[in-house]
Amino acid sequence: MKEVNVIKNGRVLTPFKTIEKGVVVFEGEKIVAVGRENEVRTPKSAKIIDASDGVVAPGFIDIHVHGGKGRDVMDASYEAINELSKFFATHGNTAFVATTISASRSELLKVAKAVRLAMEKGTDGAEVLGIHMEGPYMSPDERGAHAADQIRPPSLEEFQEIWEASNRAVRMVTLAPEWAGSEKFIENLRSLGVVASVGHSNATYSQVVDAIQHGLRHASHTFHRMRGFHHREPGVVGAVLVHDELTAELICDNVHVHPTAMKLLVKAKGANRVVLITDAIRAVGMPNGEYKVGKATVIVKNGVSRSAVGELAGSTLTMDRAVRNMVKSVGLPLQTAIKMAATNPATTLGIDKVKGSVKPGKDADIVIIDEEVNVYMTIVKGRVVYAT
Numbered sequence: 001m002k003e004v005n006v007i008k009n010g011r012v013l014t015p016f017k018t019i020e021k022g023v024v025v026f027e028g029e030k031i032v033a034v035g036r037e038n039e040v041r042t043p044k045s046a047k048i049i050d051a052s053d054g055v056v057a058p059g060f061i062d063i064h065v066h067g068g069k070g071r072d073v074m075d076a077s078y079e080a081i082n083e084l085s086k087f088f089a090t091h092g093n094t095a096f097v098a099t100t101i102s103a104s105r106s107e108l109l110k111v112a113k114a115v116r117l118a119m120e121k122g123t124d125g126a127e128v129l130g131i132h133m134e135g136p137y138m139s140p141d142e143r144g145a146h147a148a149d150q151i152r153p154p155s156l157e158e159f160q161e162i163w164e165a166s167n168r169a170v171r172m173v174t175l176a177p178e179w180a181g182s183e184k185f186i187e188n189l190r191s192l193g194v195v196a197s198v199g200h201s202n203a204t205y206s207q208v209v210d211a212i213q214h215g216l217r218h219a220s221h222t223f224h225r226m227r228g229f230h231h232r233e234p235g236v237v238g239a240v241l242v243h244d245e246l247t248a249e250l251i252c253d254n255v256h257v258h259p260t261a262m263k264l265l266v267k268a269k270g271a272n273r274v275v276l277i278t279d280a281i282r283a284v285g286m287p288n289g290e291y292k293v294g295k296a297t298v299i300v301k302n303g304v305s306r307s308a309v310g311e312l313a314g315s316t317l318t319m320d321r322a323v324r325n326m327v328k329s330v331g332l333p334l335q336t337a338i339k340m341a342a343t344n345p346a347t348t349l350g351i352d353k354v355k356g357s358v359k360p361g362k363d364a365d366i367v368i369i370d371e372e373v374n375v376y377m378t379i380v381k382g383r384v385v386y387a388t
């Protein structure tokens with residue numbers, strides 16, 4: 001018999017509807033019932049979790065995150081990924097996609113194997129969903145903190161090797177579609193069910209439109225490190241804003257993107273196509289100081305991470321703060337901000353049948369927060385992995 005748990009006394013944001021004094025019942029890894037207290041039958045033997053008037057919501061899914069608490073995906077070890085998994089759970093994540101940076105083939109293969117191991121063994125906090133390869137197939141003009149000597153054109157052969165080493169766990173690739181050969185590369189990703197995302201790109205508007213026709217479906221950290229908008233050459237930003245085929249990531253830390261640009265993105269894409277991400281690096285949850293991003297050193301001061309030449313280099317954002325910023329800086333209802341942090345990432349990855357909302361049949365990936373988005377409890381597949 002699987003253990004039955006009941007969350008009571010919370011405001012449930014599914015997030016498609018709000019249920020005051022809602023009840024969520026989960027059995028083992030799965031949610032089995034959601035409703036009002038008088039509607040849902042709860043077995044006598046069930047374990048009760050009192051949400052104490054908090055908000056019960058689907059757990060956050062960060063599809064673009066490099067590190068935290070002194071660790072980085074590029075450390076390429078089970079231990080680092082497991083520590084990240086625990087740390088992210090304290091900020092309300094129930095899942096994340098381990099994001100790489102531009103590096104040599106051998107380094108990327110090491111990461112692929114470490115992520116594979118973490119997925120096979122399981123981790124103690126947020127679930128590892130796979131790999132987001134940020135580069136190395138990006139534009140030298142828009143590389144930001146990525147090492148110039150690690151950037152190269154897309155290679156089907158290299159990707160195939162990483163794909164196999166990870167046991168087919170690559171979920172997303174951020175690339176610059178202006179590279180020759182990218183059309184074939186994007187088509188290959190699409191056939192494998194991997195999301196092709198435009199990012200770190202100096203492509204023209206029409207180059208992005210071409211790439212959409214070949215299967216491009218997403219944009220990495222919109223506005224940041226992509227050809228900006230001009231009314232005669234709308235660039236990557238113009239294509240992202242206008243084309244519904246693309247979902248759009250947003251680093252909503254109030255530093256990478258001005259709140260007005262955040263509002264513009266929400267207006268253009270609507271509540272269903274904006275995906276909150278952190279792009280966080282190992283300095284998150286650590287004091288100010290110097291940290292490594294790949295081989296480069298970044299300096300973190302007052303929570304802002306910059307390279308030696310002063311360029312923004314990753315963030316120190318967490319998903320709970322991202323949701324809070326969307327409420328405070330952009331003026332969204334909490335329900336909508338949660339949708340952008342939980343439901344939309346699941347839709348983007350094509351896993352919304354099992355994740356991203358509080359509904360019977362879905363994984364019991366649940367976060368209990370207050371109205372200010374302080375995290376009280378994180379439940380991953382029915383297991384309480386964090387509680388205050």
Ligand SMILES: [Zn+2]
Nearest residue numbers: 134200221225
């Ligand atoms: Zn980036």
